[in-house]
Amino acid sequence: MIIAIGSDHAGYEGEPPYKPEILRHVARLGHQTLDCGTHGPESVDYPDFANAVCEAILEGRARYGILVCGTGIGVSIAANRHSGIRAATCATKDMARLSREHNDANVICLGRRILSLPACFDLIQIWLDTPFNGGERHCRRIKKMG
Numbered sequence: 037m038i039i040a041i042g043s044d045h046a047g048y049e050g051e052p053p054y055k056p057e058i059l060r061h062v063a064r065l066g067h068q069t070l071d072c073g074t075h076g077p078e079s080v081d082y083p084d085f086a087n088a089v090c091e092a093i094l095e096g097r098a099r100y101g102i103l104v105c106g107t108g109i110g111v112s113i114a115a116n117r118h119s120g121i122r123a124a125t126c127a128t129k130d131m132a133r134l135s136r137e138h139n140d141a142n143v144i145c146l147g148r149r150i151l152s153l154p155a156c157f158d159l160i161q162i163w164l165d166t167p168f169n170g171g172e173r174h175c176r177r178i179k180k181m182g
Contacts, residue, residue: 042104
């Protein structure tokens, strides 16, 4: 599966830098990655990278997306402006699981300032391993979002 990964400068930073480590982690899980930037700690605008990840999904170049910023909130807001994108900011294992199971989220948004790198790895694993429930009520609600 191809997974598009992007971050702003806050999502890139850390010791070790988060975004490059997340790229490597996802590859170790057996997935192909599409690096949508940023490529360093210089200040950038998060909507640019959220847009790049969303475009990759909507154009069929990637199945899912992972976005990282300081809290996960900014990239989530930017991503959810795209029709067909269901981006979920996740900070707990239950949020990661339920965003896939009930909401069929196709982008997970993580916060580098609030999550450790191992916590990000755990949330990504849970999120990727959890299938959409597909129940009638969940499908009905997703359909209402367009």
